[in-house]
Amino acid sequence: MPLFNVYPLYDVTPVSGNGVYVYDEKGVEFLDLYGGHAVISIGHAHPKYVKAVTDQVTKLGFYSNAIQNPLQKELADKIEKLSGCKDYELFLCNSGAEANENALKLASFKTGKSRIVAFRNGFHGRTSAAVAATDNPSIIAPINAQQQVTILELNDISGVKAELEKGDVCAVIVEFIQGVGGLDQGTSDFFEQVYALCKANDTMFIADEVQSGYGRSGKFFAFQHYNVTPDIISIAKGMGNGFPIGGILIHPDIEAKFGMLGTTFGGNHLACAAGLSVLNVIEEQKLMDNVNEMSEYFIKLAKTIPQIKNIKGRGLMLGLEFDFEVGDLRKKLIYEHHIFTGGASNKKLLRILPPLTIRKEHINMFFEALIETLAEVEA
Numbered sequence: 001m002p003l004f005n006v007y008p009l010y011d012v013t014p015v016s017g018n019g020v021y022v023y024d025e026k027g028v029e030f031l032d033l034y035g036g037h038a039v040i041s042i043g044h045a046h047p048k049y050v051k052a053v054t055d056q057v058t059k060l061g062f063y064s065n066a067i068q069n070p071l072q073k074e075l076a077d078k079i080e081k082l083s084g085c086k087d088y089e090l091f092l093c094n095s096g097a098e099a100n101e102n103a104l105k106l107a108s109f110k111t112g113k114s115r116i117v118a119f120r121n122g123f124h125g126r127t128s129a130a131v132a133a134t135d136n137p138s139i140i141a142p143i144n145a146q147q148q149v150t151i152l153e154l155n156d157i158s159g160v161k162a163e164l165e166k167g168d169v170c171a172v173i174v175e176f177i178q179g180v181g182g183l184d185q186g187t188s189d190f191f192e193q194v195y196a197l198c199k200a201n202d203t204m205f206i207a208d209e210v211q212s213g214y215g216r217s218g219k220f221f222a223f224q225h226y227n228v229t230p231d232i233i234s235i236a237k238g239m240g241n242g243f244p245i246g247g248i249l250i251h252p253d254i255e256a257k258f259g260m261l262g263t264t265f266g267g268n269h270l271a272c273a274a275g276l277s278v279l280n281v282i283e284e285q286k287l288m289d290n291v292n293e294m295s296e297y298f299i300k301l302a303k304t305i306p307q308i309k310n311i312k313g314r315g316l317m318l319g320l321e322f323d324f325e326v327g328d329l330r331k332k333l334i335y336e337h338h339i340f341t342g343g344a345s346n347k348k349l350l351r352i353l354p355p356l357t358i359r360k361e362h363i364n365m366f367f368e369a370l371i372e373t374l375a376e377v378e379a
C-alpha cells in the first residue's frame with residue numbers, strides 16, 4: 001500500500017537519537033537544529049524520559065477518561081508550577097490542531113458567538129476550525145471554509161477594533177511568535193491592545209503556544225513577554241518530547257462545563273508520564289536559562305554573517321532571513337554537513353528549532369558549516 005504524501009521528503013532515515021543528534025541506519029550522525037518541527041524539547045532519548053515512559057508502559061499504558069488518573073493532576077500541577085499560570089484548568093488532548101480546535105470550540109460555547117479573528121501568515125493546524133483560522137487557502141477544503149473567519153494583518157489594531165465591535169467574534173487566536181509563517185511577531189502595543197479589545201467585547205483571547213510554549217521562547221510561554229492574560233492557552237509540540245500530547249489551559253473566568261469537551265486518548269497514562277518527565281527535566285536542568293544563554297550566543301554569531309539580512313524570533317525559536325531562497329542551502333547543510341534545519345512559508349528564511357539542551361559547541365558547528373556553505377553557494 002503506498003503512503004500518503006504528507007511532506008516533501010529528504011533522503012535521510014534516522015533510526016536512533018541521542019541529545020541533539022540523530023543517527024541514520026549506517027550510523028551517520030546528524031545535528032538536529034529542527035527538533036522534528038520544534039517537538040524535541042529535552043533532547044532525543046533523554047535517559048529520564050526513556051525510563052519514565054518505559055516504566056509507565058510496563059505498568060499501564062492506557063485507560064480511558066472514565067477512571068481516576070492521578071498522573072493528569074500531577075501534570076496539571078507541574079504545568080502550573082513551571083508556567084506560573086495560576087488556577088487555569090487543564091484539558092488534555094493529542095496534538096496542536098486538536099488543542100486549537102478545542103480552544104475555539106470552548107470560546108464559541110462561552111460567548112455564544114461563532115466568528116474567529118486570526119492573522120496573516122498564521123498557522124493553527126489542519127482540523128476544521130483550526131485550519132479555517134490558518135492563512136493558507138491551499139489547505140482549506142470547502143467543508144472548512146464554512147467557518148466564519150476574518151484574517152487581519154499583524155499589528156492592524158484598527159482592523160481588530162472594527163471587527164470586534166461588530167459583536168459576533170468569539171475568539172482572537174494569536175501566535176506570539178509565528179512558527180510556520182516565518183517567525184514574525186506583533187508589537188507589544190498590538191498584543192496588549194488586542195487583549196484589551198477582547199476584554200471589552202466579550203471575545204476570548206487565545207494564545208496558540210503549540211510551538212512557542214514550553215520554554216522555547218525563553219519564558220515558559222511566549223505571551224509572558226507581554227502584559228496579557230489569555231483566556232485559553234493551547235499547547236502541544238514540546239510537551240511530550242515526541243510523544244503525542246496536547247492540551248488547553250482554561251482561565252478560571254471560563255466555566256467549562258462537563259460535556260463541552262471530551263476525548264478517548266487525551267491524557268492517557270503514557271502521555272502523562274512522558275509529559276511529566278519533560279517538565280521534570282526542564283526544571284532540573286534549568287533549560288529555560290539555557291534557552292536564553294544559547295539564544296544570545298546564537299544571535300551574536302548570526303550578526304557576524306553579512307549574508308544574514310534579518311534575525312527573527314526569540315529564544316530557541318529563531319529565523320535567519322537571507323536575500324535568496326534557502327532550499328538549496330538546507331539541502332547542502334543536510335547532505336554535506338549533516339545538519340537539520342527548517343524552512344518556513346517565507347522561502348528566504350532558515351528556521352532554527354533545536355532541542356532546548358543545545359550547547360555552544362553545537363552552535364559553533366552550525367555556523368562553521370553555514371559559512372562554508374554560503375561561500376560555496378556564492379562561488
Ligand SMILES: Cc1ncc(COP(=O)(O)O)c(C=O)c1O
Nearest residue numbers: 095096097123124125179210211
Ligand atoms: C502554532 C501552531 N499551532 C498549531 C499547530 C498544529 O499542530 P499539530 O501539527 O500537532 O496538529 C502547529 C504545527 O506546526 C503550530 O506551529
